[in-house]
Amino acid sequence: MAAAGVFWSVAFQPRTGIVNVFLGAIGLGSNHAWLASENLSIYPTIFVTIWANVGFAFLLLLGAVEQIPISTYEAARIDGASAVRTFFSITLPLIRPVLAVTAILELIFQFNGFTIIFAMTQGGPGYATSVLPVLVYKEAFQQVNFGLASAMAVMGGAILIVVGLVSIRLSRSKQEEKI
Known part of the structure; x- marks a missing residue:
């Protein structure tokens, strides 16, 4: 993740970054000072974070879809179900537990997303791209205020626990609820 952050921070540099070279060519x-603007700096960091993490979610969801028996889709086709109906009535309900777990994992990964943000902008300019882990780091190691940093980290952990419990409750499949 650090290497991806450094690579993309170089790619977004004014005049010499590949992104600006491409934009100039068209x-x-x-x-464009993507990472130096308080208004724009969040967009490259969001793009890079999604770019770096989409592969994991894709593999989990692809594995879930591959586990659905072909005979289920064939039966739906014989019954006259459209592709949209098949997706919403077969695919989505059957991958719902995996989709929920993937969403929980991605939420936790992003909530704890320190590496890419710190490698690209160090939370700046100002506080434009600061996320909780960056704020905890700055408070603890730059401001040497370990008490406040610890409190922030504990509150972040508590929020993640609550979100995780709610997500697990919502992710139960219909079959588990009947049992």
């Missing part, structure tokens, strides 16, 4: 200007 006539959209090549001097």
Whole structure:
């Protein structure tokens, strides 16, 4: 993740970054200070975070879809179900538990997302891209205020526990509820 953050921070540099070179080549200007602007810096960090993490979620969901028997889809096709109906009536309900666990894991990964943000912007400019782990790091190791940093980290952990418990409750499949 650190390597991805460093790579993309170089790619978003004004004039010399590959993103600005590409934008200049298609006539959209090549001097965008993506990571130096308080208004724009969040967008490259969101893009890089999604880019770095989408593969994990894709593999989990692909594995879930691959576990659905082909005969289920064939029966739906014989009964005259459209592709949209098949997706919402067969695929989505059958992958719901995996989808929920994937969403929980991604939420936890992003809530604890320190590496990419710190590698790209160190939480700046100002506090534009600061997330809780970056704020905890700055408070503990730059401001040497370990008490406040610990309290922030504990509150973040408590929030994640509550979100995780609610998500697990919502992710139960219909078959588990009948048992």
